[in-house]
Amino acid sequence: MTTSPVERAADQFVTALAHWRVERGMSKKQLAARMGFDPSYVSHVEGRRHKPTEDFARRAEAVLGAGGLIWQRFQEYDELRHARGVALHREPPVPVQWLPPGTGLIVEHEIAELVYTEGAYRCRVTRALYNAGAEPVSRYLMKITVDRYPHDPAGSNQHHREHPLTFEELDLEAHAGEGDAIERMHWRVKLDRDASKEIWLLFANERGQFPLYPGDRTTIQYAYTVGEQKWGQWFQRAVRLPTRRLTVRLDFPIDFDPQVWGVETSLAAEAPVRSPLERHNEDDRAVFEWSTDQPTLNARYRLEWRFRGLGAPRYDEYAPNGAHPRKSHQMRGIGIVQRGSDLLRQRARHFQLPREEGEARETVEALLSSLGRLEELHDFSKGVGLSAPQIGRSAAAAVVRPPELDVEPIVLLNPRIVDESRERDEQYEGCLSFFDYRGLVQRPLRIEVEHARYDGTRLITSFEQAVARLVAHEIDHLEGRLYVDRMHAESNLVPVANYHHTGRPWAY
Structure with a gap:
C-alpha cells in the first residue's frame, strides 16, 4: 500500500523524535515528564496513535536539543497537512533561528x-x-x-x-x-x-x-x-x-x-x-x-x-x-566513572566490526586521551589499564600501558580470555574507579586472549606476568566485574595511605 506524503512526513517526524530521545538516554516516560505531558503521550505519538501538535514539537525540540531537526520535521509535516488550501497564521520568520518560536x-x-x-x-x-x-x-x-x-x-x-x-x-x-x-x-x-x-x-x-x-x-x-x-x-x-x-x-x-x-x-x-x-x-x-x-x-x-x-x-x-x-576525587575529576555506578556492573557491548570501525577507533582515541591525563596525575610504576565503561561508554574496548617505559599501549577490542596457565600468584591491585584502596588478588601468570582488529579479523595474543594481570583486570571491567569480586572472603581492602608498595613494580 502506497503511503501519502503526509504519512511519510509524519513517519520522519516520529523517527527524528525517537532517535533524539534515545540519543539523550531518555525513556518515553522521562521525556514526557520533562515536556510536561502525561507519561503515555510520548508512546502514543511514537506509535502513530496521536498526531503531533505544534506545542508537542516545540517542547520536544527544547528538551532534546536536536539542533532544530525535530521542529523542522514537524514543520514539513504540518505544511503538507495544510497544503490543500488551509491558511495558517504564522509569525514572521526570524532570521537564522535554530529553535521554534514559543519555547521561551x-x-x-x-x-x-x-x-x-x-x-x-x-x-x-x-x-x-x-x-x-x-x-x-x-x-x-x-x-x-x-x-x-x-x-x-x-x-x-x-x-x-x-x-x-x-x-x-x-x-x-x-x-x-x-x-x-x-x-x-x-x-x-x-x-x-x-x-x-x-x-x-x-x-x-x-x-x-x-x-x-x-x-x-x-x-x-x-x-x-x-x-x-x-x-x-x-x-x-x-x-x-x-x-x-x-x-x-x-x-x-x-x-x-x-x-x-x-x-x-x-x-x-x-x-x-x-x-x-x-x-x-x-x-x-x-x-x-x-x-x-x-x-x-x-x-x-x-x-x-x-x-x-x-x-x-x-x-x-x-x-x-x-x-x-582523595585520589578517587582526582580520578572523578578527569572523568573516570567511580565504583557504585551501574555502568561498571554491566557487560559492555561488543563492536560489530568492520561495520563499526569508526566508532571503535573513536572510543580507543578517547581512552588514549584519558590515559594521557591519568599519567600526568600519577606515576603508574606497575603499568595501567583503562576500559571504556570507566569513561562512561558501554563498549568492549580497553587500553593497557605495560610497566616498561616507551612501550605503545595495547589496544583490546571485543577481548575474551580463551586459555590461562595453572600457575598463579597474588599481588595487590588498584583500580582507577576506587583508587583510594588496594586489594590482594590471585590471577594466572599467563593468559591467552582472543581479540579483534578494526577490520574484524580475530587474533590470539599471549600475555604474561604483569601485563597478563593488567589485561585480565580490564577484561573483567568489560564483563561487569571488579577486582574485589576476585578477592578471598577473608581479605580486606587496604587504604592507599597504608599501602607501602606505591611506586614499585610487581615482583616476579
Missing part, C-alpha cells in the same frame, strides 16, 4: 571566561539571548557558586562559614545591548548564602526599563571577582536554558604551568568532554578554550585544573588541617 528564552551563544590575576579570579559571562516566547522578558537570573574544596564537602562548608562570599568583594557589573546601545543593568538579590548567590539582573536602570520583547535579540554580559582563597580549582557551566553554542575559556599565567581537563555530567552519566580543549599562549598567559554545539539541556560542563609551576597557588594552602584531596 534561548541562549544562542554563551562565552564564559575565567581569568586569574594577582590572587583573584575574574569571571565574565557573555550570553546572546533570543526571546522565542510570547511574553516580554524583564529580568535574568544569574547564579554564583563557590566551592573551595569540591572533593571535601565538610571542609569546604567549614571554610565558607569562616570566610563567606560577600557582595562587596564580587564587584559585580552587568550590561545589556550591543555597540552604541549598551545599557547598564540594575540587579536585585534573590538568594544570599555563604557560598552561593542568586541575583536577578534587571532589564532596567535609572533611565528606565528596556525589556526583551518576543522575537527580539540582545546580548547581556556580567562579571564578578572571587579571591583565590574562596575559589576551588574548577569552573562549571550548567545548561539551564536551550543553548545553541557554549564556549568556555580559562586564562592563567603561563608560569603556573597549568594542566586542564573537562568533565560532562548529564542525566545519564559522567564522562570526559567529547571534544578536546585547545590551548594557545599569549605573551605570558596560557589560554585554554573549549566549545560545544547544542549542549544538552540540564547538563553540566566542568573544567578542572592543577598548577605545577613554582609560585602558583596550591590546593592545600587554605585547606583545613592541611587536608589533601
Whole structure:
C-alpha cells in the first residue's frame, strides 16, 4: 500500500523524535515528564496513535536539543497537512533561528571566561539571548557558586562559614545591548548564602526599563571577582536554558604551568568532554578554550585544573588541617566513572566490526586521551589499564600501558580470555574507579586472549606476568566485574595511605 506524503512526513517526524530521545538516554516516560505531558503521550505519538501538535514539537525540540531537526520535521509535516488550501497564521520568520518560536528564552551563544590575576579570579559571562516566547522578558537570573574544596564537602562548608562570599568583594557589573546601545543593568538579590548567590539582573536602570520583547535579540554580559582563597580549582557551566553554542575559556599565567581537563555530567552519566580543549599562549598567559554545539539541556560542563609551576597557588594552602584531596576525587575529576555506578556492573557491548570501525577507533582515541591525563596525575610504576565503561561508554574496548617505559599501549577490542596457565600468584591491585584502596588478588601468570582488529579479523595474543594481570583486570571491567569480586572472603581492602608498595613494580 502506497503511503501519502503526509504519512511519510509524519513517519520522519516520529523517527527524528525517537532517535533524539534515545540519543539523550531518555525513556518515553522521562521525556514526557520533562515536556510536561502525561507519561503515555510520548508512546502514543511514537506509535502513530496521536498526531503531533505544534506545542508537542516545540517542547520536544527544547528538551532534546536536536539542533532544530525535530521542529523542522514537524514543520514539513504540518505544511503538507495544510497544503490543500488551509491558511495558517504564522509569525514572521526570524532570521537564522535554530529553535521554534514559543519555547521561551534561548541562549544562542554563551562565552564564559575565567581569568586569574594577582590572587583573584575574574569571571565574565557573555550570553546572546533570543526571546522565542510570547511574553516580554524583564529580568535574568544569574547564579554564583563557590566551592573551595569540591572533593571535601565538610571542609569546604567549614571554610565558607569562616570566610563567606560577600557582595562587596564580587564587584559585580552587568550590561545589556550591543555597540552604541549598551545599557547598564540594575540587579536585585534573590538568594544570599555563604557560598552561593542568586541575583536577578534587571532589564532596567535609572533611565528606565528596556525589556526583551518576543522575537527580539540582545546580548547581556556580567562579571564578578572571587579571591583565590574562596575559589576551588574548577569552573562549571550548567545548561539551564536551550543553548545553541557554549564556549568556555580559562586564562592563567603561563608560569603556573597549568594542566586542564573537562568533565560532562548529564542525566545519564559522567564522562570526559567529547571534544578536546585547545590551548594557545599569549605573551605570558596560557589560554585554554573549549566549545560545544547544542549542549544538552540540564547538563553540566566542568573544567578542572592543577598548577605545577613554582609560585602558583596550591590546593592545600587554605585547606583545613592541611587536608589533601582523595585520589578517587582526582580520578572523578578527569572523568573516570567511580565504583557504585551501574555502568561498571554491566557487560559492555561488543563492536560489530568492520561495520563499526569508526566508532571503535573513536572510543580507543578517547581512552588514549584519558590515559594521557591519568599519567600526568600519577606515576603508574606497575603499568595501567583503562576500559571504556570507566569513561562512561558501554563498549568492549580497553587500553593497557605495560610497566616498561616507551612501550605503545595495547589496544583490546571485543577481548575474551580463551586459555590461562595453572600457575598463579597474588599481588595487590588498584583500580582507577576506587583508587583510594588496594586489594590482594590471585590471577594466572599467563593468559591467552582472543581479540579483534578494526577490520574484524580475530587474533590470539599471549600475555604474561604483569601485563597478563593488567589485561585480565580490564577484561573483567568489560564483563561487569571488579577486582574485589576476585578477592578471598577473608581479605580486606587496604587504604592507599597504608599501602607501602606505591611506586614499585610487581615482583616476579
